[in-house]
Amino acid sequence: MRKLSYSGGCQCGAVRYHVDGALEGAHLCHCRMCQKAVGNYFMPLASAANQAFTLTRGEPKWFHSSDPVKRGFCENCGTPLFFKTIGSPTIAVALGTLDDPSAVPPERSDGIISRVTFFGHINELPNNEIDRSDLSGGIESIRSTNHQHPDHDTDNWPEAAS
Ligand SMILES: [Zn+2]
Ligand SMILES: [Zn+2]
Numbered sequence: 001m002r003k004l005s006y007s008g009g010c011q012c013g014a015v016r017y018h019v020d021g022a023l024e025g026a027h028l029c030h031c032r033m034c035q036k037a038v039g040n041y042f043m044p045l046a047s048a049a050n051q052a053f054t055l056t057r058g059e060p061k062w063f064h065s066s067d068p069v070k071r072g073f074c075e076n077c078g079t080p081l082f083f084k085t086i087g088s089p090t091i092a093v094a095l096g097t098l099d100d101p102s103a104v105p106p107e108r109s110d111g112i113i114s115r116v117t118f119f120g121h122i123n124e125l126p127n128n129e130i131d132r133s134d135l136s137g138g139i140e141s142i143r144s145t146n147h148q149h150p151d152h153d154t155d156n157w158p159e160a161a162s
Contacts, residue, residue, distance in 0.1 A: 006048075007056075008098040010079035013149025013157045014058045017081070019093065021052030026095065026104045030119075031111030033065050038080045041116045044095035045083055046104050053091050056153065099151040 006023060009016035026046035034043035060072030060081055072082035083092040095104055109115070132139045149157060 006093075006098055006100075006103060007153055008081075008093060009057070009149060010074035010077050010081055010097065011148050012074060012077035012079070013154065014076040015055070015060050015074045015079075015081060016057035016149075016153065017093065018054050018056050019048040019052050020054070021049055023048055023093065023095075023104045024090075026106045027108045027110050028106050029110040030113075030115040032114045034083075034111065035114065037063075037065060037071050038094065041119060042109075043080070043083075044106055045092040046095055047090040047092045050089055050091060053093075057157070 004020075004022050006019040007016070008019075023046035026044070028042040028044050030042045034045075035041060037043060058074070061075035062070040062072050062084075064070045068086050070084050070086065071080065072084065073080045079097060080094050081097050082094070095101055095106070098104065130139065132142060135141050137144075147158075
């Protein structure tokens with residue numbers, strides 16, 4: 001049997017998690033609450049059994065978007081991380097926060113009544129290279145001052161300043 005294990009976390013690295021088991025029911029939720037919660041057109045989610053899920057660093061902050069549902073996010077950097085129905089045996093993680101976001105492809109779309117009207121055209125957009133020539137240091141001034149946590153677990157974070 002295939003061993004399933006996933007790690008992920010927020011942008012700043014204050015909240016990190018592991019799933020030691022399957023992530024099931026992967027979907028894109030287009031509902032208006034998910035759009036608002038992530039500031040995006042949809043939220044990608046998949047569920048882990050509660051016993052397979054562990055926080056490995058920090059604690060999320062929770063917002064009850066309704067009485068039965070709370071949404072976990074990093075209070076330091078604002079990254080949306082979790083979707084939890086109270087009393088459920090599972091917790092859903094936002095798939096863009098996985099260290100490998102390609103690891104769990106979505107299987108369906110939910111909440112399509114709120115799907116943005118141009119969603120079907122997103123794949124037709126022209127591709128653009130990010131050059132940041134507006135910055136005096138160009139793209140290098142972004143790369144060399146990157147404060148985003150890397151896409152793997154770290155023993156110490158933030159890394160000691162050099
Ligand atoms: Zn964070
Ligand atoms: Zn939703």
